[in-house]
Amino acid sequence: MEDIRQNKMAVEPLGKLFWKMGLPMIVSMVLQALYNVVDSIFVANMEGTGALANEALTYAFPIQILIIAIGVGTGVGLNALLSRSLGERDREKVGRIAGNGIFLALVIYLVFLLFGLFGSRWFLSLFTKDAQVAEMGSEYLTICSSLSLGAIGFAIYERFLQATGKTLYSTIAQISGAVTNIVFDYVFIFPLGMGVAGAAWATVLGQFVSLAIAMLLHYTKNKEIDGNPKYIRPDLEITKGIYAIGISAAVMQALLSVMMAGMNMILGSAGADPTVLVGSFGIYYKIQQIALFSCFGLSNTIITILSFNYGMRDKTRSRECIRYGILDTFLVTLVITALFEVIAGPLSRLFALSGGSTAELISVCERATRIASIGYVFMGFSVAVQGVLQALRYAFRPFLTALLRLVVFVFPIAYLFTLSPSVVDIVWWAFPISELLTAVVSFFLLKDAVRKKINGLEEKMPSGDALIVTISRQHGTRAKRIGKMLAERLGIPFYDKELTMLEAKERGLGQKYAKATEKEEDGYTAYLSLDANRDSIIAQSEIITKLAESQSFVMVGRCADYILRNHRNLVTVFLYADEEFRIRKVMEMYGDTRTEAALNIKRSDKARSTYYSLIANRVWGDKENYDLSVDADDTEENIVNRIIAYIHARAEKV
Secondary structure: OOOOOOOHHHHOOHHHHHHHHHHHHHHHHHHHHHHHHHHHHHHHOOOOOHHHHHHHHHHHHHHHHHHHHHHHHHHHHHHHHHHHHHHOOOHHHHHHHHHHHHHHHHHHHHHHHHHHHHOHHHHHHOOOOOHHHHHHHHHHHHHHHHOOHHHHHHHHHHHHHHHOOOHHHHHHHHHHHHHHHHHHHHHHHOOOOOHHHHHHHHHHHHHHHHHHHHHHHHHHHOOOOOOOHHHOOOOHHHHHHHHHHHHHHHHHHHHHHHHHHHHHHHHHOOOOOHHHHHHHHHHHHHHHHHHHHHHHHHHHHHHHHHHHHHHOOOHHHHHHHHHHHHHHHHHHHHHHHHHHHHHHHHHHHOOOOOOOOHHHHHHHHHHHHHHHHHHHHHHHHHHHHHHHHHHOOOOHHHHHHHHHHHHHOHHHHHHHHHOOOOHHHHHHHHHHHHHHHHHHHHHHHHHHHHHHHHOOOOOOOOOOOOOEEEEEEOOOOOHHHHHHHHHHHHOOOEEOHHHHHHHHHHOOOOHHHHHHOOOOOOOHHHHOOHHHHHHHHHHHHHHHHHHHHHOOEEEEOOOHHHHOOOOOOEEEEEEEOOHHHHHHHHHHHHOOOHHHHHHHHHHHHHHHHHHHHHHHOOOOOOHHHOOEEEEOOOOHHHHHHHHHHHHHHHHHHO
16 A cells, blocks of 8 residues: 555655754753753852852762762663563563662662762862862752652652653653752742752752652552552562663763763862862853753754664665754754853853852853853764764764763863963863864764765665565454464465564574563563664664565564565555454463453553554554454454455456
8 A cells, every 4th residue: 555654754854854853852951951050040149158059069960960870871771671561561570670670769879878978078078178168068969869869769750651651741740840949949048048958958859849749640640560569679680681771871971970070170179269160160061051951952863863764774864864963963052152152241140159259250150151162063063973873773982972072081181271370261171172072083983884884775675576464463363373374374484573583683682682572462662762772673674674675474563564665565464353352362362361351452552553653653553554454353264364365366466
């Protein structure tokens, strides 16, 4: 049938598509950055001690980033395992994964609790000898670390909601916490005069509000995940699986913490007033996040669009994705650079720092913003390339670009500049120089990746005389039995579980992985988190495409009907049946009770529908999308006969 509902990522003009998908991501991430800016403005305006408080919070900020990094990494891995097991209908395993996630959150919190109680003062002493700054920073860090359960717990429960597709609920919880933080920043700092401690209490209160709302929504709305407390226990295999996936995200986030801590140490030991130098860096870095997070928003857009088109082996659109992604990022960072050059002064004065060398600090902060913003264009290019490399399934190269930007180049350059008597004027050049050097390296990494990954793609979609039969189905229609029987009758291979083994081999993974990711039912929901599972989507698409180039076969599921939509000799089949018939079959095949069968049918069909919509942007089960729709309430032999009769009839017409 004619493909009338192609995925927008496959057909929509890329110039328009990037802005349509990228703008919401940019807005979302910029709002996240603005929360940090607003927090800093409140602290900086504390009467008499604003400058010192700003310096203290700058020293404490790396630990806050580290808490978030570990939470994010754990959450990413947890989401991937949950999604996979939800798709497999393994309710007990889902419960064990969720329980293990809660257990890990408690362990992580215990570590930061101990750090907050016993390590905060020591940590601050690494950066400053000023007793007042150390006391303020230690007070802030003690509260935030000792009560970090809100931040860590939310990172876990947020993923529970996302894994089941309830992203709106997690967004509601996140916004509620952010608003709470902002409101109580004002209340605690100004009317109540609680100082730095007030800022810390406002932060943890906002985090606990997010956690409380996320927990409430999870336990009342998330029926897919068993919340029985018995599952809250350690499981080594699950933990390994979580961090095998999530470690990359954690490390990437943690590099921001390393950069902040390293720069605090370098600037704090320079021959200049640390209140001015470190304080200016703290303000600048919060402002800089607006540009950085804008780049991340576009980088995520590149990952999404390029992953899809690369998976479809579309050479032309893959090249265009890279070109538009880099061009759009360049335009955004160019606008931000121009804007910051114009408003650097008013933006710095927003903080209205009180106490200390206020006028000098504001002047240095303005200078820092003007100089450092020159590097935003280079930063945008590197972050965009990082997204390209991730989409092309490189593991180390994206990490390398981040490492170069945040550690390797900036630290030695910044240190050399601190040796100058004019350190407050020139040290800020370390950032654009580092960004430029990283951009140069990124260019060669990009050039090599395009040569190896993109140029090798074939321009044409698979065609030829090979017969491909794809079978999509409702749960309980015996598609696998029918597919195997059909393949035997036709004398061609049958692929279902076998494809996972091929995927594992393609990705250099072991047989253990393949078995772990494949049960009796397809793990469709595993693919709902595109960031965590795009490699699997791409690998499967490539394998299916390559198979179709060389052989005939019957395949169940995998969205193969869409992937091979341009194949010349493709027959697409959809199996359906009324609910009562399917309940009986599920009870027979899996030993489910009637209630379990009905629930599993509903859950499985929903997962398949969502997966199909995500990949193909079509309505799952719509007869317009298939050559043949067959009622499965018949014998397997009769159904196979109907499909074979259709194949012969169509061949005669041709």
